[in-house]
Amino acid sequence: xxxxxxxxxxxxxxxxxxxxxxxxxxxxxxxxxxxxxxxxxxxxxxxxxxxxxxxxxxxxxxxxxxxxxxxxxxxxxxxxxxxxxxxxxxxxxxxxxxxxxxxxxxxxxxxxxxxxxxxxxxxxxxxxxxxxxxxxxxxxxxxxxxxxxxxxxxxxxxxxxxxxxxxxxxxxxxxxxxxxxxxxxxxxxxxxxxxxxxxxxxxxxxxxxxxxxxxxxxxxxxxxxxxxxxxxxxxxxxxxxxxxxxxxxxxxxxxxxxxxxxxxxxxxxxxxxxxxxxxxxxxxxxxxxxxxxxxxxxxxxxxxxxxxxxxxxxxxxxxxxxxxxxxxxxxxx
Numbered sequence: 001x002x003x004x005x006x007x008x009x010x011x012x013x014x015x016x017x018x019x020x021x022x023x024x025x026x027x028x029x030x031x032x033x034x035x036x037x038x039x040x041x042x043x044x045x046x047x048x049x050x051x052x053x054x055x056x057x058x059x060x061x062x063x064x065x066x067x068x069x070x071x072x073x074x075x076x077x078x079x080x081x082x083x084x085x086x087x088x089x090x091x092x093x094x095x096x097x098x099x100x101x102x103x104x105x106x107x108x109x110x111x112x113x114x115x116x117x118x119x120x121x122x123x124x125x126x127x128x129x130x131x132x133x134x135x136x137x138x139x140x141x142x143x144x145x146x147x148x149x150x151x152x153x154x155x156x157x158x159x160x161x162x163x164x165x166x167x168x169x170x171x172x173x174x175x176x177x178x179x180x181x182x183x184x185x186x187x188x189x190x191x192x193x194x195x196x197x198x199x200x201x202x203x204x205x206x207x208x209x210x211x212x213x214x215x216x217x218x219x220x221x222x223x224x225x226x227x228x229x230x231x232x233x234x235x236x237x238x239x240x241x242x243x244x245x246x247x248x249x250x251x252x253x254x255x256x257x258x259x260x261x262x263x264x265x266x267x268x269x270x271x272x273x274x275x276x277x278x279x280x281x282x283x284x285x286x287x288x289x290x291x292x293x294x295x296x297x298x299x300x301x302x303x304x305x306x307x308x309x310x311x312x313x314x315x316x317x318x319x320x321x322x323x324x325x326x327x328x329x330x331x332x333x
Contacts, residue, residue: 001074003314004062004098005306006055008091009083009111010136011036011047012300013054017066017073018307021120026065027297027304030054033177040176041166048086055094062303070102077310080108080320081330082137088326096324106320109309110332112138113150115266117312118298118305126262126290130253134246134275135267136162136179139206141253142332143260148316150332154204154249161242162269164208168215168238172231182235183272189232191240193218198245203252211241239274247278254286262290271299 002025007014016027032050036042063069078095081088099106116131129144130153139156159167162179169178174185196214198207215238222229254260263282269275276293283291298304 001311001314002068002072003075003077003107003307003310004059004070004073005109005303005310006059006076006078006091006095007111007114007301007303007306008051008055008087009079009081010087010301011042011050012302013051013058014301014303014306015055015058015062016303016307017062017068018304018311021308021311024121024304024307025068026062027302028058028062028065029302030058037176040170042084044084044086047084048090051087051090055090059094059098070098070104073102073104075105075107075310075314077107077109077306077313079111079114079306080324081111081327083111083326083328085326085328088328092324092326096320096322100322105314106324107310107314107318108320108324109306109313110330112140112142112266112332113313114305114309116142116144116264117309118266118294118302119264119292120308121298121304122295123290123292125264125292128257128259129262129264130250130257130260132246132250132263132265133267134161134265134269136160136166138267139208139246141204141249143253143257147312152332153253154202154206156206156208157200158207158209159212161206161208161246162267164212164242165269167212168235171216171219172235179269179272182239183274185232186236186239186274189230189234189236191237192233193229193237195237195241197241204249206245206249208242208245211238211245239272243272243275243278246275247282250282251285254282254289260289262292265293266299268300270294271296
């Protein structure tokens with residue numbers, strides 16, 4: 001089975017061809033990071049226009065790199081949501097056009113499902129699965145009893161962890177994107193500064209807004225008092241506090257749900273080196289659970305994961321039609 005996947009939920013125009021859910025025949029990603037770096041973050045209107053410019057080229061190149069034509073494709077999968085609405089529309093319209101023109105089934109895919117299923121590229125997921133989705137727009141713990149069921153156990157009450165990384169990087173003058181810059185700087189520091197501990201209502205929920213504000217207040221306080229601080233130590237202190245928030249919730253779920261066989265991570269923040277170290281620590285604490293973090297090439301937004309998710313959705317009978325439209329707040333189901 002050959003699926004062409006299209007992803008345009010944020011600032012990456014991506015198209016990939018995936019065979020039998022495991023083999024990536026081609027993967028094309030047109031990044032806009034250089035453009036949005038000038039603005040200190042993603043500008044939705046600019047991102048949408050660049051998607052329009054890139055989408056046809058990415059489709060053509062993905063087919064060429066895979067050495068196939070649309071006649072060889074079994075279905076067209078596309079990210080329906082969530083994401084930036086203008087960006088999503090570009091991908092959805094392109095996918096509908098391809099499906100209509102070549103008489104192929106259209107398969108809508110949830111962006112977060114794509115991040116979770118990216119793990120299928122390297123391992124067969126064993127259910128029940130606990131998935132940690134960490135990105136610029138989402139922070140969620142998802143329980144999957146089987147391949148097509150999703151139950152959100154915990155989610156952020158305010159900022160997503162990736163958003164918090166970007167905002168703290170801005171406070172520290174590191175620029176955009178903030179995640180990789182903080183990750184790199186934190187390796188040179190130690191967690192010596194005390195920051196506010198996030199407070200949440202739910203046992204499995206997250207909060208990062210207070211932590212972000214605590215970093216800002218710390219820098220302002222030091223400035224008022226005429227004191228200096230070590231940037232690397234502050235980056236390290238923030239990162240440790242943020243990841244402790246994540247993994248305390250992960251441990252709570254694993255302790256409460258003894259049936260979980262597999263823990264997987266998905267989303268751009270899964271590229272964080274310290275997060276990957278903490279997953280290894282969990283491996284030693286819960287030997288009965290399998291742990292998987294996807295390879296670096298499919299951590300950030302890409303269409304390979306949409307191709308995998310699209311294959312699973314297609315086999316489960318999910319279809320879209322001419323009325324399919326983008327949904328910026330689409331719930332995973």
